Amino acid sequence: MQNLTRTYEGKKVLITGGLGFIGSNLAHRLVELGSRVTIVDSLIPDYGGNLFNLSGIEGQLRINIADIRDKFGMLHLAQKQDYIFNLAGQVSHLDSVEDPITDLEINCRAQVNLLEACRRSNPTVKIVYASTRQVYGRPKYLPVDEDHPVEPVDPNGINKMAGEYYHLLYSRLYGLNACSLRLTNTYGPRMRVRDARQTFIGWWFRQIQEGDPIRVFGTGKQLRDLNYIEDVVDAFLLVASTPECVGHFFNLGAEAVTLHDLAELLVKANGTGKVEIVPFPEDRKNIDIGDFHGNYQKLKSFTGWQPRVMLADGLKRTIDYYRRYAEHYW
């Protein structure tokens, strides 16, 4: 593994979506590593941006509230950066079904504008795009590797896929140092837990803390894999500083777990709680992808990355965080 302090100390880093779950955790880590961090976030209600996420480091970075659809603003902000971690996005599958055009504007059109900005004013920047396992759609085999066909099952998946392909294309056509991480379920402190719009697991953290039963949809036997936020932050830092990663996309991933087992693990980590198996809600049935877990061997072979935080430990640390800071997330 690389010496990340040597890589990032004193470097200028832009994080789009930096008030969100992953972006803010990345910001905490980069401030620790001595980077000069600029955050861009639109604070669109319900998208996940939360000023409390930067609590304790507000004075050590620059927070710029702006929408990545703001072309000229982004042109300015993208200049003179050494690294861009590009995490801004609309991430609710259900919202993308209701309003595909807004999803397209943010996840596809705004990405092209950002890449054009880099091409014109900062062509040597290193840029990592936060993509998603959602581009694969319903797995045809498990674990899903990078050769698996892409067949998104909702507008969000199509737009994220297009946004990712643009990053790789600009690396091929114009030599931008871009690569992409296809994230699976990420969990941990600073995630949005207000409702189930974005992730089921965030909502579960809230349910269990409020003493509500955890509701598992369907049979409970669906497989998922989850990465703890610290591991995901590591993945971003590693691919951005590994030149061989340019032009590639990489799965993250972890050991598979059934949703039922995951819910039971959560109850155990919490010390108390109840699990209920309930039928699939109508609006989610269409866009559910069945079983999923990702093969992360490509990322491992390029960077040495592998998940380090065990599920039981990660769940416990997350529960502790929300016990302490519930008021900022409820």
Place this chain on the structure above:
Amino acid sequence: MQNLTRTYEGKKVLITGGLGFIGSNLAHRLVELGSRVTIVDSLIPDYGGNLFNLSGIEGQLRINIADIRDKFGMLHLAQKQDYIFNLAGQVSHLDSVEDPITDLEINCRAQVNLLEACRRSNPTVKIVYASTRQVYGRPKYLPVDEDHPVEPVDPNGINKMAGEYYHLLYSRLYGLNACSLRLTNTYGPRMRVRDARQTFIGWWFRQIQEGDPIRVFGTGKQLRDLNYIEDVVDAFLLVASTPECVGHFFNLGAEAVTLHDLAELLVKANGTGKVEIVPFPEDRKNIDIGDFHGNYQKLKSFTGWQPRVMLADGLKRTIDYYRRYAEHYW
């Protein structure tokens, strides 16, 4: 093969991009079959729309000049149609590199608006999307079948791919009767031959007729497959009227030919002419895809379609057309 008159007689058909090459040929055929045809075309300069393409049938259909980015216009026009052949698009790869956002607006965003219009006001319409082999990028094997991974090499390929995925997604999520044809090189009467912005073959027809040498880029050994316009029109009519095609995408394709042999065939069909092998222009090198020919067995098994017009014959008929009507296309 189906009785197409029985299928299309008296039916209301909308053709987007209907003043263009494929759209106008489709219009001629549908008028012959007794359909009630409406054409939408934006007549954006250099995109391929040409009023002369409907010469002889202007009185037998409705021509509505409009841009498919005009959301409310499309909402109106999509209503009460039995079939929509969705061919409007920006088709120049080079233009998409210069201006990816315009390409995205037309090939991706406007498609979502059209599909939303159908979903809301005409959910039983049958819709065929004109996609492209460009979504595959550089072939990893030949002939390219529908299982081949998608990896577009220019913004046009990304946006067309997203537009296609939206059609298939809306068929899955909302039961729209949509399917998609991934066209390879199409040639024949009514194609744009003014320059090489869209297709090399159109430009060749013009070069040979003007007595200029045909310039083949690179080695001349690159493989391509070409479909004559009549065969392509057949493919559209067949998939739209075969219920099993809904939710699927299909390659077209033909026997492979080297570009050098194709140029020689063209000289032969013309009776005179010269072929030159010249180096690849810099701006095209990046987005060239190497060899390509498509496997069309899936389309054949679903509909019985196969290419019927031999290359020598198709080239001859095309040359004759432009000899007669050069003034309308030069």
